[in-house]
Each structure stands twice: as structure tokens, then as C-alpha cells.
Amino acid sequence: MSSRYELRFSGAGGQGLITAGIILAEAAAIVEGQYAVQSQSYGPEARGGASKSEVIISNEPIDYPKATSVDACLALTQEAADKYATGIKPGGMLLIDSDFVKKEPQGDFKTIKFPIISTAKNEVGREIVANVVALGAMVALTSIVSREAGEQAVVARVPEAFTELNKKAYNTGYEKVKSLIA
Structure with missing residues (x-):
């Protein structure tokens, strides 16, 4: 890994992408002992408007907490893709929800x-x-944390009654994308 890896989760407010960013940062920092920061931004409408969560992971202290050259970006909505799929570095990756992002950046x-x-x-x-x-x-897609570290961070963050549901969700997303990129 280079010393700084930048990820952006984007979609509509209320889709839980800020939580996803927090969980990823926890997987990196708490579970794997890397340096990580998470920041977020959303429009004044909060629910429904475009929102983003950025996570920077490094094996060295992080001197600037905002993404400047994104390695991997997720866009769940067309508005998020149009607004936030910018600044992806050459050779980077964009993961889009194929049902909602019809005009690819x-x-x-x-x-x-x-x-x-x-x-x-x-x-x-x-x-x-x-x-x-x-x-x-x-x-x-990124292998920025291990599959196990991600799952451990999910389990630590969700209420116990929803542990199995969230483990299934995490592993389904993981398996589906692994088979897409294989």
C-alpha cells in the first residue's frame, strides 16, 4: 500500500454511507492498527440530497484529513456520481449502483x-x-483492509439483534464484487 489511500462513499442522505465510512475507518484503525481519518459532507436537505463520506487510510500519520486524489469511489445515485465521482486518480476505481447510475462519469x-x-x-x-x-x-474492490477486519468492525458497530443480517449484507457485497473483478 502506498502511504495514503483515499476512498469516497457517495449517495443520497439517509443511505447510511457516512456510517459505512466510519466502519471502514474503524476496521483500519482499531482492528488493523493503521492510521485512518473519516470526514463527511452532505447538503442542507440531509435526507435525500447528495452526501459523501471520505476515508483516508495510511501506514503513516495523516497530515491532511480531506481526500485530494481519490483511489476508490462509490456512487449509489446519479446525483452523487455527477457531483462526487471527480478527483478519482488515474488508474483509480469507481463502483456504481448499476440500477441508479445510468450516465457513467x-x-x-x-x-x-x-x-x-x-x-x-x-x-x-x-x-x-x-x-x-x-x-x-x-x-x-480495494483490499484496503482484510475481509475479516471489515466484518469485525461491522459487528462491533451494529446492534446485536442485527448482527447476522449485517454480516450477511457485508459478505454478500464482498462476494459479489470479488466475482465481478475475478
């Missing part, structure tokens, strides 16, 4: 299409865990 990066929200709804059984499906997908 163009750039010198690889685009991976995966129906995240419908996978959460139809294969995991609850649309509300789409953020955890997305988290598993991003971990599979």
Missing part, C-alpha cells in the same frame, strides 16, 4: 457496475443494509 479510472440496493433488498432481505453491502463491495 468518464475518466481515466475503471468503473465497476453492481446493483447494490437491489442486492440488499432481494438477496439479503432488507434494503436498509445497502450501506453494509456497499462496504463489503468496497473492501473486496
Whole structure:
């Protein structure tokens, strides 16, 4: 890993992507002992408007907490793709929800299409865990933390009654994207 790896989760407010970013930062920092920072931004409407969560992971102290050259970006909505799939470095990756992002952003990066929200709804059984499906997908895509560290951070963050649902969501996202990029 280079000393600084930048990820951006983007979608609509209320989709849980800020939580997904926090969980990824916890997987890196608490579980794996790396340096990590998480920041967030969302429009004044909070629910429904475009929002983003950025996570920077490094094996050295992080001197600037904002993403400047994104290695991997997730976009769950067209508005998020239009607004936040910028600044992806050449050779970086963009993961889009293929059901909701119909006009792909163009750039010198690889685009991976995966129906995240419908996978959460139809294969995991609850649309509300789409953020955890997305988290598993991003971990599979980037290998920035181990699969086990990601799952451990998910389990530590969710209420006990929802542990199995969230583990299923995380592992479904992970497996689906691993098979897409194989």
C-alpha cells in the first residue's frame, strides 16, 4: 500500500454511507492498527440530497484529513456520481449502483457496475443494509483492509439483534464484487 489511500462513499442522505465510512475507518484503525481519518459532507436537505463520506487510510500519520486524489469511489445515485465521482486518480476505481447510475462519469479510472440496493433488498432481505453491502463491495474492490477486519468492525458497530443480517449484507457485497473483478 502506498502511504495514503483515499476512498469516497457517495449517495443520497439517509443511505447510511457516512456510517459505512466510519466502519471502514474503524476496521483500519482499531482492528488493523493503521492510521485512518473519516470526514463527511452532505447538503442542507440531509435526507435525500447528495452526501459523501471520505476515508483516508495510511501506514503513516495523516497530515491532511480531506481526500485530494481519490483511489476508490462509490456512487449509489446519479446525483452523487455527477457531483462526487471527480478527483478519482488515474488508474483509480469507481463502483456504481448499476440500477441508479445510468450516465457513467468518464475518466481515466475503471468503473465497476453492481446493483447494490437491489442486492440488499432481494438477496439479503432488507434494503436498509445497502450501506453494509456497499462496504463489503468496497473492501473486496480495494483490499484496503482484510475481509475479516471489515466484518469485525461491522459487528462491533451494529446492534446485536442485527448482527447476522449485517454480516450477511457485508459478505454478500464482498462476494459479489470479488466475482465481478475475478
